[in-house]
Amino acid sequence: MALIELKEVSKLYGFGDATVLALDEVVLSIEKGEFVAVMGPSGSGKTTLMNVIGLLDRPTHGSYLLDGRNVARRRPNQQARVRRDRIGFVFQSYNLLARLSVLENVALPLAYKGMTPVRRQKRASDILELVGLRDREYFMPRQLSGGQAQRVAIARALINKPSIIIADEPTGNLDSTDSKVVMELLADIHRQGNTILLVTHNPELTRYANRVIYMHDGMIVGDEQTAIGNMAKGARRTHYQKRKVTDDDIAEGVSALMRDVPGKELSAKARKPRPRAKHKKRSAKRLASHRLKAGSRQRREKTRK
Amino acid sequence: MWSGNFKGAIGSLRANKGRSLLTMLGIIIGISSVVTVVSLGEGLKSQVTGQINQLGSNVITIRSGKLVGNGSGISGINLLAFLSTSTLTDKDVQAISKLPSVNSVVPLDFVGSSASSDKRQLDNIFVVGTSSKMADLLHKKVAYGSFFESDDSTNKVVIGSSIAEELFGELNPVGHSLKVSGATFVVQGVLEPSSGGLLSVAQTDFNSAVFMPLKNARSLTNGRTNILQILAKSNSDQLDIAVNDIFAALQKTHDGQTDFTVLKQYELLGIAGNIVNTITRFISGIAAISLLVGGIGIMDIMLVSVSERTREIGVRKAIGATNRQILNQFLIEGLALTLGGGIIGVIVSLIINGLLRIYTSLQPAVTIQIFVIAVGVSMAVGIIFSVTPALKAARKNPIDALRNE
Incomplete structure (x- = not known):
């Protein structure tokens, strides 16, 4: 127990x-x-x-x-x-x-x-x-x-x-x-x-x-x-969340910087859609690995539920 | 738990020394004034009691006028007795002196007058018309000379100690002459100084009185025949019999009317005590208001203290203090504050009492009872006025309290 x-x-x-x-x-x-x-x-x-x-x-x-x-x-x-x-x-x-x-x-x-x-x-x-x-x-x-x-x-x-x-x-x-x-x-x-x-x-x-x-x-x-x-591993990603700004980001402009701001969908719209999370009852473990690949966008989808 | 809380309370009070002291001031003033007033009252009572007891317990006082009520309370004494014409006469004195249960009888009459010697003049003295047995009955000691032996109209007088001092100074007044209301008298004796009080037996100060036979006193007032007060002494164990006898005898001479009062010593005592008690209660009631104000001050400061220490409350709750334990903490803090104030207040009142003893003729009497009550009252004030702040502290939500800066 x-x-x-x-x-x-x-x-x-x-x-x-x-x-x-x-x-x-x-x-x-x-x-x-x-x-x-x-x-x-x-x-x-x-x-x-x-x-x-x-x-x-x-x-x-x-x-x-x-x-x-x-x-x-x-x-x-x-x-x-x-x-x-x-x-x-x-x-x-x-x-x-x-x-x-x-x-x-x-x-x-x-x-x-x-x-x-x-x-x-x-x-x-x-x-x-x-x-x-x-x-x-x-x-x-x-x-x-x-x-x-x-x-x-x-x-x-x-x-x-x-x-x-x-x-x-x-x-x-x-x-x-x-x-x-x-x-x-x-x-x-x-x-x-x-x-x-x-x-x-x-x-x-x-x-x-x-x-x-x-x-x-x-x-x-x-x-x-x-x-x-x-x-x-996930922590490492959070680690780099306070990010280095790459040339790509500069090209993308403000929307790239907004990517990690919770609740803002700018970055999600800027990129092509990825497969959505299938349903709520995924195991936590799977979710974690999923999220690690999908990056911050995945989280937002989950939030929207 | 309690001792720990108490230590903690004192610690937090010491952290804000100035504030704690100012808050205590209200309690200090309240407690010290109440204690001073009560001990003054106690002192007064024992002074009066002492004076009355000097007379001996088997002395009976007969006064003109009827007592209102049953002789208790301030209405018990007919305060107008001095102003109205007394109903007691020589016949009464004679009737009483014939009673077998009565040992001796002394009439007392008071006349306001002025006196002068060769050198000085004194206004506002009392002439006491009485008989030769008075000194014996009142246990008055004669310092110089002797009391007059005969009630017949002689020109001898006995004077009180302060009159002797003021009129004759260093001189031994015995044998010197004295003018009272124009008539000349020879001083035969000087009484020992007696402890003066506000409520002495005859409501006069015997130290500034001139004693002379009743007949002489009457001649000063153009033959007024009434007597203000009669003192009778019963045989040693016949006090109650004597009182009844006197009552019966007087009713006979007064044609069945009860326009007089027969009082035993302890009854007189009770009346005097009642007067003092009433006055004491009244004044200490006023003083108690400052205690109330002090209590509100305590509440105020405790509320400030609670909101200042919100974070501390949060931490204490987080590590497992129950509401009750927080409540106790603040109750005890308030208690420590008022208990300290109470104890300091008692000390202050002791100092005031000492000064009163030295610089005035008042003799405040301090009893353990007064202390216990004072400390008890201050503790009660502490608890009562700390309940609200302590409840406020106890009911704080731990997270909100922790978040508070």
């Missing part, structure tokens, strides 16, 4: 004409021990997906099974308990509480569990040892470098031995050296059997993952198993 099972999960924001479909009948299952990287352009629904999986947000439709139990419709306080015990968050901006020391920050989830101060500080201390920051216990968050702060945040996410760790662009605010340290730490945690869900824009980071999910317009448009250490 999968650790996480999303069944046709949709999330809508707003009302009437202003309704935005942030997640569009997403079907996803994640096994225990996977390191899943989630990629996709801004506004593709990555963060909404993370929020739904992290129980910060409720799906409008669909069901979400965590460890076989449907948690999507639980009451807020029950969801808070599930977050506390089963989910660890790592945010892009660390989100450490400025007034608490490093040790207190790491121990905070245990405080909400009702553990006595001595025991929780002992445990927090052990976890800090694990991320190599034992000697920073009594520092305040502002005295830490970005990399250290993010490692503290990871320690905080780990302290309750969660089923899954959700890292939303954990290296977004870090330089490459700190990024590497943080990613190596996450890889380490993964090797110890933890499940990790990583949102990233950086294709290099897919080297740490053994599965990469591509999202676009609220849908999962690609799902690729990769070997750890190799960059995902």
Whole structure:
């Protein structure tokens, strides 16, 4: 049984004409021990997906099974308990509480569990040892470098031995050296059997993952198993999306530059039509490979459905 | 959990020291004024009680006029008794003195007058017409000289300590002459200073009174024969019998009319206490308004604090805080704020009380009870006015809160 099972999960924001479909009948299952990287352009629904999986947000439709139990419709306080015990968050901006020391920050989830101060500080201390920051216990968050702060945040996410760790662009605010340290730490945690869900824009980071999910317009448009250490193929393409402008493109003019802007059909019209996707129920795998060949146009067709 | 929350609350209050202190100021002012007023009232009550107790518990006071109601509440004392003509006469004194249950009787009459010595003149003094037994009955000690022995019309007077000081200065006034309303008297004794109060037994300050036999006092007022007040002392364990006897005897001399009041000491005490209580309650009610204003200030600042710390709330919720735990966090923060204000307020009121003791004749009495109530009230204010902000914090949606910058 999968650790996480999303069944046709949709999330809508707003009302009437202003309704935005942030997640569009997403079907996803994640096994225990996977390191899943989630990629996709801004506004593709990555963060909404993370929020739904992290129980910060409720799906409008669909069901979400965590460890076989449907948690999507639980009451807020029950969801808070599930977050506390089963989910660890790592945010892009660390989100450490400025007034608490490093040790207190790491121990905070245990405080909400009702553990006595001595025991929780002992445990927090052990976890800090694990991320190599034992000697920073009594520092305040502002005295830490970005990399250290993010490692503290990871320690905080780990302290309750969660089923899954959700890292939303954990290296977004870090330089490459700190990024590497943080990613190596996450890889380490993964090797110890933890499940990790990583949102990233950086294709290099897919080297740490053994599965990469591509999202676009609220849908999962690609799902690729990769070997750890190799960059995902699809990711490489996203990598070059911020593109080099070729002579052909210059000849084509503005329409070529618009090719990758979601929702614009200029490039599609500019080229001769390609065979359309046959139906919705393709396997994710096939879709991914298809998409890799077809490029961005394929995605748009899928979106139009 | 609670102690941790409390530590956290103090931490976040210290992060905004100036703001926290200003917010507390409302509570400090409210609590310190209420505590000061209440302890002043308590002090006044114990002063009055002390004075009345000086007389001894078996002293019975007979006053003109009928008590309204059952003798409790401010209406219990006929405040107009001084203005209207008293219904008590010499006949009453004689009737009471014949009763077997009564040990001694002292009539008291008060005349406003002026006094002068060779050197100085004093307006606004009281002449107390009484009998020779008064000093004994009221436990008044004579500092110099002696009290007059005979009730017959002599020209001897006894004066209060402040009159002695003002008219004769350093001199020992015993043997010197004194003019009261034109008539000349010889000072025979000076009373020891007694603790003056707002509500002394006879509603006068004995320190600035001239005591003389009743007949002499009457001659000053052209032979007015009425007596304002009679004090009687019962035999040691016959207080209730004496009260009944006096009541019966007076009704007889008054032709069956009950136009007088017979009061035991503790009844007098109750009346005085009631007056003080009413005044205290009234003033502390006004002071409590500042507590209310302070509470609104707390609510205001807590609301600001909640919206400032939206992101923190989001993070706490993301890592597993339940609504209740967020609620508690902010409730305890408000509580810490008002508890601190309450404790500082009590300290401030102690300082004010000390200054009052030093610079005025007021003797504020501070009891543990007042402290407990003050701290309790400040805690209640904290909880009540933090509920709304804390609920607001607890009900925040975690993603919206996290997105907040």
